[in-house]
Each structure stands twice: as structure tokens, then as C-alpha cells.
Amino acid sequence: MKSIPFIVLILSLGLNACGQQSTSVKEEKKDSTMATFEVVKSESEWKSQLDDEQFRVLRQKGTEAPFSGKYYYENDQGVYCCAGCNNPLFKSDTKFDAGCGWPSFYEPITPTAVKENKDISHGMVRTEVVCGKCGGHLGHVFNDSPEQPTGLRYCINSVSIDLDKKEDK
Numbered sequence: 001m002k003s004i005p006f007i008v009l010i011l012s013l014g015l016n017a018c019g020q021q022s023t024s025v026k027e028e029k030k031d032s033t034m035a036t037f038e039v040v041k042s043e044s045e046w047k048s049q050l051d052d053e054q055f056r057v058l059r060q061k062g063t064e065a066p067f068s069g070k071y072y073y074e075n076d077q078g079v080y081c082c083a084g085c086n087n088p089l090f091k092s093d094t095k096f097d098a099g100c101g102w103p104s105f106y107e108p109i110t111p112t113a114v115k116e117n118k119d120i121s122h123g124m125v126r127t128e129v130v131c132g133k134c135g136g137h138l139g140h141v142f143n144d145s146p147e148q149p150t151g152l153r154y155c156i157n158s159v160s161i162d163l164d165k166k167e168d169k
């Protein structure tokens with residue numbers, strides 16, 4: 001019978017093809033959260049600089065309890081800066097009461113002050129907002145505030161920011 005060696009040949013070709021395919025699939029995964037930042041510190045350096053709650057939110061992407069943050073009801077004028085690296089993030093003029101329990105802003109102080117990452121944790125698709133200088137987690141941005149000039153709500157943890165108050169003269 002001539003057909004048996006022929007079948008063996010086809011099978012071995014098929015196996016080779018599969019073998020080649022599996023090796024060519026090896027590609028390095030690129031992660032947008034691996035972006036490089038101007039301020040880079042080790043986790044232990046951050047831990048010694050920040051208090052426990054700041055470390056949990058800024059460096060471990062935690063969330064403070066709603067209505068608990070020190071800036072939720074804040075109305076003083078000034079610039080909100082990153083609690084990790086002092087990078088100016090939001091102007092008090094753009095803060096509004098969204099009723100959500102966290103300080104909310106409709107736009108960052110400059111387009112590069114913050115960076116945005118897709119966040120698919122907790123079974124939701126959200127846009128995470130991080131500091132543009134140190135990558136510290138600030139909160140999330142939502143496109144659900146049509147009454148605001150940008151339509152956006154930057155929902156930010158109070159512990160991630162420090163208000164640099166304007167001095168009235």
C-alpha cells in the first residue's frame with residue numbers, strides 16, 4: 001500500500017506547521033501602565049514618605065470611603081497638587097459638587113498634568129487617572145457631567161491631593 005507513507009508525510013508536515021506557529025506567537029505584552037514617569041521611587045521609599053492611607057490609594061490604587069475625604073466639602077481657592085510629588089493637578093475653579101462623595105473636577109490644570117489608563121478591575125471598564133509626573137493613582141474620570149464645560153467628572157481621592165491655598169492679599 002502506497003497510501004500509508006503519504007499519510008505519515010502529511011501528518012509530520014502538519015505537526016511542523018503547528019510547531020512553527022506556536023513559536024511565532026511569542027510576543028512581549030505591552031502594557032500602557034508601564035509608561036515611564038519623571039518621578040520614580042521604590043515602593044519602600046514611597047512607604048516612608050506617605051502615610052498608610054496615602055500609600056494604599058496612591059501606590060496600590062485604593063479608594064477612600066465616599067464622603068470621608070478632607071476635600072469633599074472644600075471651597076477654598078487654590079491649586080490641588082499631587083500628594084506624592086507636588087505636581088499641580090487641578091484648579092479649585094474647576095471643582096464642583098457632583099454628589100458622588102469624592103472631590104470632582106471637570107478638567108486638569110494642563111493636558112499633561114494627569115495620565116489616563118484603561119481600568120478593567122472590579123468587573124467594570126473605567127478610565128483611571130494617575131499623576132502625570134509620578135504615576136500615583138488619583139481616581140477615575142467619567143463622561144457623565146453634561147452640565148460641566150467639558151462634560152467630564154474627574155473623581156479624585158482627597159488623600160491623593162493637597163490643596164495649595166491662594167494667599168489673599
Ligand SMILES: [Zn+2]
Nearest residue numbers: 082085131134
Ligand atoms: Zn505625583
